[in-house]
Amino acid sequence: MKSLTNRSRVVSNKQMNFWERIYFPAILNGMRITFGHLFRKKTTVQYPEVKREYSDIYRGKHVLKRDEEGRERCTACGLCAVACPAEAITMVAAERKPGEEHLYREEKYAIVYEINMLRCIFCGDCEEACPKEAIFLTPELVKSEYSRDKFTYGKDELVEPLDPAKRIDVSKRQTAEVLEFKKNKKYKHNK
Amino acid sequence: MIRYIIYKTILSSFILVLSLVVAMYSTLIERKVAGWFQDRHGPNRTGPWGLLQPFADGAKLFFKEEFMPISADKFLYILGPSLTMFIALLTSAVIPWGPDLSIHGVASPLQVADVNIGILYIFAILSIGVYGIMIGGWASNNKYALLGAVRASSQMISYELAMSLSIITIVMMTGSLSMREIVAQQQGFHWNIFFQPLGFLIFLICAFAETNRSPFDLPECETELVGGYHTEYSSMKLGFYLFAEYINMFISGAVMATLFLGGYHFPGLDKLGLSPNVFAFVSFMVLFTKITFFGFIYMWIRWTLPRFRYDQLMKLGWKNLIPLAILNVVITGIVILLNQ
Numbered sequence: 455m456k457s458l459t460n461r462s463r464v465v466s467n468k469q470m471n472f473w474e475r476i477y478f479p480a481i482l483n484g485m486r487i488t489f490g491h492l493f494r495k496k497t498t499v500q501y502p503e504v505k506r507e508y509s510d511i512y513r514g515k516h517v518l519k520r521d522e523e524g525r526e527r528c529t530a531c532g533l534c535a536v537a538c539p540a541e542a543i544t545m546v547a548a549e550r551k552p553g554e555e556h557l558y559r560e561e562k563y564a565i566v567y568e569i570n571m572l573r574c575i576f577c578g579d580c581e582e583a584c585p586k587e588a589i590f591l592t593p594e595l596v597k598s599e600y601s602r603d604k605f606t607y608g609k610d611e612l613v614e615p616l617d618p619a620k621r622i623d624v625s626k627r628q629t630a631e632v633l634e635f636k637k638n639k640k641y642k643h644n645k
Numbered sequence: 646m647i648r649y650i651i652y653k654t655i656l657s658s659f660i661l662v663l664s665l666v667v668a669m670y671s672t673l674i675e676r677k678v679a680g681w682f683q684d685r686h687g688p689n690r691t692g693p694w695g696l697l698q699p700f701a702d703g704a705k706l707f708f709k710e711e712f713m714p715i716s717a718d719k720f721l722y723i724l725g726p727s728l729t730m731f732i733a734l735l736t737s738a739v740i741p742w743g744p745d746l747s748i749h750g751v752a753s754p755l756q757v758a759d760v761n762i763g764i765l766y767i768f769a770i771l772s773i774g775v776y777g778i779m780i781g782g783w784a785s786n787n788k789y790a791l792l793g794a795v796r797a798s799s800q801m802i803s804y805e806l807a808m809s810l811s812i813i814t815i816v817m818m819t820g821s822l823s824m825r826e827i828v829a830q831q832q833g834f835h836w837n838i839f840f841q842p843l844g845f846l847i848f849l850i851c852a853f854a855e856t857n858r859s860p861f862d863l864p865e866c867e868t869e870l871v872g873g874y875h876t877e878y879s880s881m882k883l884g885f886y887l888f889a890e891y892i893n894m895f896i897s898g899a900v901m902a903t904l905f906l907g908g909y910h911f912p913g914l915d916k917l918g919l920s921p922n923v924f925a926f927v928s929f930m931v932l933f934t935k936i937t938f939f940g941f942i943y944m945w946i947r948w949t950l951p952r953f954r955y956d957q958l959m960k961l962g963w964k965n966l967i968p969l970a971i972l973n974v975v976i977t978g979i980v981i982l983l984n985q
Contacts, residue, residue: 484950488682488948497684498685
C-alpha cells in the first residue's frame with residue numbers, strides 16, 4: 455500500500471553495537487544539546503513588564519461608539535441581540551425627547567444596553583450585524599471580578615467617553631473593503 | 646587548648662553555615678539552570694534575579710501544616726529527616742578546605758578533623774546515609790514510601806561497592822587514608838583524575854546514585870511512587886529531606902574535588918608568593934569553584950537524562966560498574982608493582 459505521508463519507518467529490532475550499548479556517546483551528545491540551550495533566546499514573555507502585541511482586530515471588550523459630534527450611534531434596533539449566538543445582549547429602547555438631539559443620533563435610542571460578559575463568546579457577530587457602526591469589539595480585556603453580577607456591563611461601562619481625546623479608535627478594525635462600502639450611499643446601511 | 650577549641654568551633658560553624666547557605670542557593674540555582682536548559686528564565690520575581698527565592702521557599706516550608714499520618718511510628722517518623730540532615734552535615738568534617746591559615750604565627754589547618762582514616766570515615770558516613778531515608782520511608786506506613794525506602798537502600802548498597810572500589814585505587818596510589826595527605830600529593834597539576842580517569846568516572850556515576858540524583862532518583866520517582874520515601878512528609882520535615890539532598894550534592898562535590906581534582910590545588914598558584922592567609926583564601930576559592938563545577942554537572946545531567954528503570958540501575962551497578970572497578974584496581978596494582 456502506498457503511504458500517504460512518506461513518513462512511515464520500518465521498525466528494526468537490531469542489536470545495539472558496543473558504542474550504543476555503553477551509552478556514553480549518546481549521553482555526551484545529549485549533554486551537548488542541553489548545553490546549547492543555555493544560550494538560546496528565552497521564549498518567556500515577562501508579562502507585566504513586557505506585553506505581547508495584540509492583533510489590531512483582537513476581539514475583546516465591546517465599546518458603544520459615539521459619532522463625530524459625540525452623539526450615541528446606537529438606535530436600539532436589536533440586530534446585535536438577534537445576531538448574538540450566546541444571547542448575551544439585552545436592551546430597552548426609548549424615544550428621544552426634544553432637546554436631547556445632542557445626546558442621541560437617532561430618534562430612538564437604547565436607554566438600557568447590557569452585555570453579559572460571562573455569556574459573551576467574543577465572536578464579533580454583533581459588530582458585523584450593527585447597521586449604525588455603533589458596537590465594536592476592542593483589544594481591551596474584560597477585567598476579572600469577585601462576583602458574577604459585576605460582569606453584566608451596562609451603558610456606563612460600554613459607551614465610549616465623550617472627551618474626544620479618550621475616544622476609542624476602531625479604524626483598524628475596518629478593512630479597506632468596509633470603508634469603500636461605507637462611502638457608497640446607494641446602500642441603506644450608509645444613510 | 647582553649648584557643649584550639651575556639652578555633653575549631655569557629656571553623657566548624659563556618660563550614661556548617663557554608664553548607665547550609667550553599668544548599669539553600671543550590672535550590673535556586675537548580676531551578677535557574679533548569680529554566681535555562683528549557684529556554685526559560687527560572688525564578689526571577691523574588692528580589693533581583695530571584696535571589697530571595699530560597700528565603701521565600703524556606704518560609705513557606707516553615708509555615709506549612711505539620712502533618713503526621715495517624716498510623717505512623719511517631720519516633721521514627723521524626724528521626725528519619727533529622728538523621729538524614731545530621732548525616733549530610735557530618736561528612737564535611739574531614740574535608741581539607743585549604744592550606745594552613747596563619748593566626749598570630751600559629752599554623753592552623755583549614756580542616757575540622759584531620760582523621761588519619763578520613764576515607765574510611767567518609768565511607769562510614771555514606772553507609773549510614775541510607776538509614777535516614779529507610780527509617781523515614783518505613784515509619785510513614787505508606788506503601789509508596791516503603792517502596793521508595795526499599796529502592797533507596799538497595800540502590801545505595803549496590804553503588805557503595807563500586808564507589809569504595811574506585812577509591813581503593815586512590816588509596817593504593819597515595820598510600821594513605823588521610824584526606825590531607827591525598828590532597829598534598831596532588832600538588833600542582835598531579836591530579837588523580839589524570840592517573841585514574843576510569844576510577845573518577847565510576848566514582849562520579851556512583852556519586853549520582855548515592856545522592857539520589859537523576860538519572861538515579863528512583864527512591865523519589867514521582868511518576869511511579871508519588872514522592873517515594875517522603876510521600877507522607879510535609880512542612881520542614883520534607884524540607885529537611887530536600888535540603889539534605891542539596892547538602893549531599895555539595896559535600897560529594899567537595900569529596901570528588903578533593904580525591905580526584907587536586908582539592909584546593911591549582912597549578913602555579915603556590916609560586917605566586919602570596920602571604921599565607923591570602924593564599925589560603927585563594928586556594929579555598931579554587932576548591933569552591935571545583936565544587937560549583939560538580940554542582941553544575943549534577944544539574945546538567947539531571948536536565949539531560951531520563952530516569953533509569955530499576956533493573957537497568959541494578960544491572961549497571963552490579964554487572965558493569967563493579968567489574969570495571971575491580972579491573973581498575975587490578976590494573977592500578979600491576980602498574981604500581983611494575984614501577985617499584
